[in-house]
Amino acid sequence: MTPHELIQLIASFTGSFCFGILFRMKGIRLFVSALGGFLSWGMFLLLGCFISSQSLCYFLVAAAITLYSEILARVLRTPATPIITTALIPLIPGSSLYYTMAYAFESDWTQFWNKAVQTMQLASSLAIGIIGVTAIVQLVMRIINRKTCKKSG
Amino acid sequence: MEDLLECGMDIGERMLICGGDVHRVEDSLSRIFKALGASRIDVFIITTSMVVTVHTNDGKSFTQTRRINETETDFEQLHQLNQLSRQICTQKLSAAEIRTELQKIACAKKYPFWLDWICYAVISGVFTLFFGGNIIEAVSALCIGIIVRLLVILCSKAIGNRIFSKFISSLAATSLAYAVFYLGIIPDPHKVIIGGIMALLPGLGLTTAIRDLFTGDSMSGLLRTIEACLTALAIAAGYFVFAMISGGVSL
Numbered sequence: 001m002t003p004h005e006l007i008q009l010i011a012s013f014t015g016s017f018c019f020g021i022l023f024r025m026k027g028i029r030l031f032v033s034a035l036g037g038f039l040s041w042g043m044f045l046l047l048g049c050f051i052s053s054q055s056l057c058y059f060l061v062a063a064a065i066t067l068y069s070e071i072l073a074r075v076l077r078t079p080a081t082p083i084i085t086t087a088l089i090p091l092i093p094g095s096s097l098y099y100t101m102a103y104a105f106e107s108d109w110t111q112f113w114n115k116a117v118q119t120m121q122l123a124s125s126l127a128i129g130i131i132g133v134t135a136i137v138q139l140v141m142r143i144i145n146r147k148t149c150k151k152s153g
Numbered sequence: 154m155e156d157l158l159e160c161g162m163d164i165g166e167r168m169l170i171c172g173g174d175v176h177r178v179e180d181s182l183s184r185i186f187k188a189l190g191a192s193r194i195d196v197f198i199i200t201t202s203m204v205v206t207v208h209t210n211d212g213k214s215f216t217q218t219r220r221i222n223e224t225e226t227d228f229e230q231l232h233q234l235n236q237l238s239r240q241i242c243t244q245k246l247s248a249a250e251i252r253t254e255l256q257k258i259a260c261a262k263k264y265p266f267w268l269d270w271i272c273y274a275v276i277s278g279v280f281t282l283f284f285g286g287n288i289i290e291a292v293s294a295l296c297i298g299i300i301v302r303l304l305v306i307l308c309s310k311a312i313g314n315r316i317f318s319k320f321i322s323s324l325a326a327t328s329l330a331y332a333v334f335y336l337g338i339i340p341d342p343h344k345v346i347i348g349g350i351m352a353l354l355p356g357l358g359l360t361t362a363i364r365d366l367f368t369g370d371s372m373s374g375l376l377r378t379i380e381a382c383l384t385a386l387a388i389a390a391g392y393f394v395f396a397m398i399s400g401g402v403s404l
Contacts, residue, residue: 007283008282022226023226025228029228029229077236079177079228094284094347099343
């Protein structure tokens with residue numbers, strides 16, 4: 001692990017933690033979300049060793065974090081969306097969005113398109129990861145609910 | 154039942170304001186009224202409005218609507234409201250009891266206001282480091298984060314338009330980063346700007362938009378998607394306006 005990766009891991013925890021406070025989370029839910037932020041970047045770095053495609057990494061991490069959030073949301077009896085959002089903060093493609101704008105202003109259109117496509121790819125990989133797992137979780141919950149006919153959710 | 158409907162609407166309204174996704178709010182309201190003995194419930198919610206009709210067993214029906222103008226993300230309150238709606242389902246609380254509970258939730262202890270400022274500053278600083286900035290850049294981003302936070306508050310008080318306040322904030326973050334750069338304190342402004350922008354990006358809006366879109370609430374999902382895209386555009390516009398004013402700085 002390089003020093004920069006260590007800094008990134010600490011930064012992802014701290015960043016998610018602060019966003020959690022801005023979203024007014026408290027106690028165990030705040031901690032779980034911040035830990036999710038740490039895990040999401042940790043997983044991204046780890047997957048990066050084996051998979052060369054950044055979007056595929058983003059997709060897998062988003063799916064894993066959504067699963068993590070859905071499970072913990074049910075354990076803690078709380079909505080899942082806040083945890084997902086806060087935990088995925090480190091993956092938001094803020095820097096590639098910025099460079100897209102910067103290249104557009106520089107009129108460097110080759111680089112602009114590269115960065116624009118990259119931003120779109122990363123954002124949609126995140127989206128698809130979240131959607132896929134959300135859909136599966138809902139399907140599973142529906143089946144469980146139908147079987148037990150119990151009120152939950 | 155009319156009284157209960159009023160309470161239910163209060164719960165739903167608070168949930169939407171606190172940042173609940175539409176699917177959850179509709180689900181909670183349906184469960185609450187089913188538990189309280191309605192024969193049929195029609196709930197229609199989009200991000201800015203809610204319409205609920207409850208039919209009782211003796212053939213009466215009640216309808217109420219609410220317009221939701223503000224959003225103020227508060228996931229702790231959302232969690233409490235969620236717990237309350239579970240409690241209503243299991244214990245069948247009366248209208249008066251629900252009101253006291255709601256009052257309790259609304260009066261719960263909040264974070265002090267200065268914590269927000271610190272968080273904004275830390276987010277800017279920490280993401281500057283995250284994207285490869287050094288300590289000096291991170292400290293500059295930290296200070297800029299505080300100023301940007303001040304502007305966000307001022308703008309939302311003065312104008313009340315979230316998208317415009319993002320534009321101003323992004324313009325401010327960019328100009329301040331370049332100011333620090335021209336003073337010769339930091340070698341390049343990019344990472345400081347990225348740090349400043351991270352705190353403004355519509356991450357929450359987009360996640361909720363995606364969840365709304367794919368849980369069947371396409372209407373709310375679309376509204377939220379558009380809002381998130383507009384916010385991103387406003388941030389970009391802030392950057393562009395600065396670059397144009399300063400006459401095409403070399404990047």
